[in-house]
Amino acid sequence: MPPNRLRPRTRAVLLVLPALVPVVAVVGAALASAALLSLGLAPLVGEPQLSLDAYRGAAGDLGTGIGLSLGIAAAATLVATVVGLCLALAATAAVRRSRLLGALAALTIPIPHLVGAAAIGLLLADAGFLSRLLGVDPSSWPPLVGGPLWVAVVAEYAWKESAFVALVVAGVLSSRAASYGETAALLGAGRWARLRHVTLPLAAPALGATAAVSFVYTLGSYEVAALLGRAHPEPLPVLAYRLFTSIDLAARPQAAAVALTTAGLALVVVLLSLRALRRLAAER
Amino acid sequence: MNGSELRLTGLTRVHGTGSAPALADFSLEVPAGACMAILGPSGSGKSTVLRLTAGLDEPTAGSVHLDGADLAGVLPERRGMAMVFQRPLLFPHLSVRDNVAFADRVRGVPRRTARRRAEEFLGLVQLDGFGDRPARALSGGQEQRVALARALAAEPRVLLLDEPFSALDARLREEMHELLADLRMRLDPTILLVTHDHAEAGALADGVAVLDRGRLLQAGPMRELYARPASLAVSRLLGGRTEVAGMVRSGVHRSPLGALALPRKVPDGPAVLVVRHEAVQVTTAADPAADAVGTVVRARRRGMRTLVTVEVPGDGGTAAVDAELEPGQEVPTGRTVGLRLPVEGRWVVPVDGVAVEPVAGAPRA
Numbered sequence: 001m002p003p004n005r006l007r008p009r010t011r012a013v014l015l016v017l018p019a020l021v022p023v024v025a026v027v028g029a030a031l032a033s034a035a036l037l038s039l040g041l042a043p044l045v046g047e048p049q050l051s052l053d054a055y056r057g058a059a060g061d062l063g064t065g066i067g068l069s070l071g072i073a074a075a076a077t078l079v080a081t082v083v084g085l086c087l088a089l090a091a092t093a094a095v096r097r098s099r100l101l102g103a104l105a106a107l108t109i110p111i112p113h114l115v116g117a118a119a120i121g122l123l124l125a126d127a128g129f130l131s132r133l134l135g136v137d138p139s140s141w142p143p144l145v146g147g148p149l150w151v152a153v154v155a156e157y158a159w160k161e162s163a164f165v166a167l168v169v170a171g172v173l174s175s176r177a178a179s180y181g182e183t184a185a186l187l188g189a190g191r192w193a194r195l196r197h198v199t200l201p202l203a204a205p206a207l208g209a210t211a212a213v214s215f216v217y218t219l220g221s222y223e224v225a226a227l228l229g230r231a232h233p234e235p236l237p238v239l240a241y242r243l244f245t246s247i248d249l250a251a252r253p254q255a256a257a258v259a260l261t262t263a264g265l266a267l268v269v270v271l272l273s274l275r276a277l278r279r280l281a282a283e284r
Numbered sequence: 285m286n287g288s289e290l291r292l293t294g295l296t297r298v299h300g301t302g303s304a305p306a307l308a309d310f311s312l313e314v315p316a317g318a319c320m321a322i323l324g325p326s327g328s329g330k331s332t333v334l335r336l337t338a339g340l341d342e343p344t345a346g347s348v349h350l351d352g353a354d355l356a357g358v359l360p361e362r363r364g365m366a367m368v369f370q371r372p373l374l375f376p377h378l379s380v381r382d383n384v385a386f387a388d389r390v391r392g393v394p395r396r397t398a399r400r401r402a403e404e405f406l407g408l409v410q411l412d413g414f415g416d417r418p419a420r421a422l423s424g425g426q427e428q429r430v431a432l433a434r435a436l437a438a439e440p441r442v443l444l445l446d447e448p449f450s451a452l453d454a455r456l457r458e459e460m461h462e463l464l465a466d467l468r469m470r471l472d473p474t475i476l477l478v479t480h481d482h483a484e485a486g487a488l489a490d491g492v493a494v495l496d497r498g499r500l501l502q503a504g505p506m507r508e509l510y511a512r513p514a515s516l517a518v519s520r521l522l523g524g525r526t527e528v529a530g531m532v533r534s535g536v537h538r539s540p541l542g543a544l545a546l547p548r549k550v551p552d553g554p555a556v557l558v559v560r561h562e563a564v565q566v567t568t569a570a571d572p573a574a575d576a577v578g579t580v581v582r583a584r585r586r587g588m589r590t591l592v593t594v595e596v597p598g599d600g601g602t603a604a605v606d607a608e609l610e611p612g613q614e615v616p617t618g619r620t621v622g623l624r625l626p627v628e629g630r631w632v633v634p635v636d637g638v639a640v641e642p643v644a645g646a647p648r649a
Contacts, residue, residue, distance in 0.1 A: 179373055188390055190359075
C-alpha cells in the first residue's frame, strides 16, 4: 500500500484527533487528578496512600446530595420535556403555525442561567414580583425560593431547558410532521390518533436526546441551585464547591469524591439514554 | 371495496387577494368506479384539485360532493379518501405491515385482525413476505407499492393519486401501471389521478381533464382529446407536434400544405391544423395518394420507431409536419418524401389569442 494512502480507519482517527486531544487533555486530566485526590494518592500534605477515607467522610452528605440532585434533574427534565414538546407542537402545527411562539421560545436560549436564576428569584421570592402582583402578604407566600421543594430551582431549569427541547423537537417536526400528518389524516386518523401514532413517534428520538442532555446538564450545574436553593441539604455540585473552597484543606479530597460521583452518575445516565436511543432507532 | 361517485363543482382557490387563482371554476364528475386523470404542467393547479377534494385545503368557492353529499366542513379524516403522493411517505417508525395496517389500527380494529388484513393487501401489490421489514429497507418502487397498499387498505370511497409514479424509472412505472389496472379490475375503486404525463393518463384513465394555469381547458375521453383537442394548448399538452396555420373556407383548410378537406364542418376563418404524428404516413414522393410532398429535415430515434420532421414548401411559406415512421422504416435526412394525412386525423383549432368557446359539460368517462 502506498504510504500516502491511509486506511479509512486511520484516516478517520486522524480527522477526529484535533477534537479528541483537547477533550481528553482537559476532561481526562481533570478527572484523573480528581480521582487521585479522592483516593488519597495526591494529598496536599503527607505520604500518598490509597484509601476511601474521602468517600467515607462525605458519605452522609453524598447520599442526600445524590437523591436531591437526581430529584431536581428528574423534575426539571420532566417539566421541560412536556412544556418543550407542547411548544414545539404549537409552533409547527399545520393549522395554526405560530412563528411568534417559536421566536419567544428561541429567545430564551441565549439568556444565561445566572440571569435566569436572578429573574426567577425576583419573580418567585416571598417579597417578589409575583407576590406583590397577586397582593399576597410575604408571610403567607409559599417558600418557593429556598423552600423544601426546590420549586424555584426546578422552575428555572425547566424554563431554560424547555426552550432547548422545543427548538430541537420543532426542528425535527417542521420538516416532516406536516406531510406525515396529512397522510395519516387521509388514512382516517383524527387529531389524537395522529398525535399518538405519528407525531409523538416522529418526535421521540429528538425528545429522548434533548431530555438526556438537559438531565445531565441539570445534574452537574451549580449556579442556579446555589442561588435559589436552601443551605442544607445541598445538591452534588453545590456540595462539591463548598467542600473545595472550604478553609479546611482536608475537605478537598471529599470535594473530589463528590465531583467524581457526579461525573459517574452523569456518565451512567448518558450511557443508558444512548442505549435507549439506539434501540429506538433500531425499531424504525 | 366499491368506489363512490365524486362531483366537483365550480372549485376555486385563491391564495391571496390580488394574486391569480390557483384554480378557477373547476368542475368535474367522476362516476363510481371510474378513473379520471387531471393532466397539466407543473403549477397548473392540478394538485390543488386533489387537496381541495381531500379536504387538506379549503376552496374559496365551489363544492365537493361524494355520492350526492356535500363535503363542505368535513374533516379530511372523515371524508373516506386516501391519497398516494409522489413521495411514498411511509411512517418511518413502523414496519411495512404496520404501515399498511395503519388505517385499521386508528379505526380501532384489533391488532391481529389489522395485521392479517395488511398481509392480504401486501399480497395484492405483490409484496408478500415483506411485512416484517422496516419501512426504510425498501426500494423506491416497493415503497410506492406499500403506499398504494396502505391507501387501499383504508378502503377509501375515492382514491386520490398525486403523481404517484413520476419519481420511478420507466420500467417500474410500467409495472405500477399494470398493477393499478389489475387493482381496478379487482377492487373497482373510484380514482382521481393527477399527472403531467399524457401517456400515463392515456394508459390508466377512462377520461382526462386538461388543466392549465388553474383553468380547465378540456375534458373527455383520452382518445377524443388526442384526435379533437379544443385548443393549441391542449394539443401541445397531449404531445401534439404539428401545427400549421391557415384559413378555413367551406370545410377546407388552406395552408402551405395545400387544401385539405376536414372531417367535420367548422366555421370559416383563420385556424391552425393539428395532426398527430402517429397518424401521418410517410410514403414516396411519387405516391399519387400523398397529400403533400416535402423534405426530411430532421430524424430522431424513439426506440423501434423514428420521428421525422418534414418541411413542405407551399403558398405563403413552409409548413413543418412531424411523422412517426413504421417500425423498421428508415428515411435519411434530405430525402424528398410524400405525406399522407388521413382525413380522420385532421383537426383544426382556433389560432392562439382568438376567443375559444368554453368547453361544455362533464366528460364522458
